Amino acid sequence: MRLLIMGPQGVGKGTQAALLSEHYGIPAISTGDIFRYNLKNQTELGKEAQAYMDRGELVPDELTNKIVKDRLAMDDAKNGWILDGYPRNAAQVQALDEMLADLGTPLDNAVALEAARDVLLERMAKRAAEQGRSDDTPEAIAKRLETYERETAPLLDIYENRGMLVVVNGVGEIAEINARIIEQLGE
Numbered sequence: 001m002r003l004l005i006m007g008p009q010g011v012g013k014g015t016q017a018a019l020l021s022e023h024y025g026i027p028a029i030s031t032g033d034i035f036r037y038n039l040k041n042q043t044e045l046g047k048e049a050q051a052y053m054d055r056g057e058l059v060p061d062e063l064t065n066k067i068v069k070d071r072l073a074m075d076d077a078k079n080g081w082i083l084d085g086y087p088r089n090a091a092q093v094q095a096l097d098e099m100l101a102d103l104g105t106p107l108d109n110a111v112a113l114e115a116a117r118d119v120l121l122e123r124m125a126k127r128a129a130e131q132g133r134s135d136d137t138p139e140a141i142a143k144r145l146e147t148y149e150r151e152t153a154p155l156l157d158i159y160e161n162r163g164m165l166v167v168v169n170g171v172g173e174i175a176e177i178n179a180r181i182i183e184q185l186g187e
């Protein structure tokens with residue numbers, strides 16, 4: 001199974017991607033986690049991405065597309081994957097389409113998690129207190145949500161038009177939300 005997990009910041013993409021990864025036995029690939037890992041280890045990629053991430057902006061497509069392409073080519077991605085946090089703009093949709101055409105592995109579904117803005121803000125404030133993610137400052141959060149609305153939310157229409165979109169209510173218990181997703185995707 002090849003899946004996208006989409007939705008605004010704080011909606012629970014990472015949490016649900018991890019549960020789906022376990023359920024379906026496929027890797028969950030988060031571009032944000034890859035960038036954070038590189039930042040922490042101060043790799044060249046991390047240094048290049050840092051300023052964008054701290055400001056809550058998208059890292060340039062060239063860098064982002066390359067890390068996804070390399071990751072999808074790895075052995076453990078042969079039998080499927082879940083992409084969390086990618087694609088995030090129209091150019092990334094096109095880049096992903098090309099990668100998948102080259103690999104001969106079409107996408108199955110895009111899961112869109114939904115929650116009201118006050119729920120998202122509350123969850124991110126909690127995460128900032130617990131995990132101290134450097135980009136969970138009020139300014140960076142506001143900027144990320146604004147970028148999401150402008151660049152990422154319109155992508156849902158693309159997957160809807162392809163008949164691939166599955167919309168799931170992201171409010172409730174974690175296990176309950178997970179069950180909602182699996183019910184729609186199939187066991």
Ligand SMILES: Nc1ncnc2c1ncn2[C@@H]1O[C@H](COP(=O)(O)OP(=O)(O)OP(=O)(O)O)[C@@H](O)[C@H]1O
Pocket residue numbers: 008009010011012013014031032033035052053054056057058059060061064084085086087088092135144
């Ligand atoms: N597809 C992408 N394109 C460009 N930049 C990205 C992409 N994915 C992640 N990033 C960079 O990494 C940062 C963190 O991404 P990540 O998805 O972890 O956080 P997020 O947007 O707050 O969502 P979530 O709340 O689900 O973790 C983004 O703000 C951005 O700078």
Ligand SMILES: [Mg+2]
Pocket residue numbers: 013014030032085
């Ligand atoms: Mg995340």
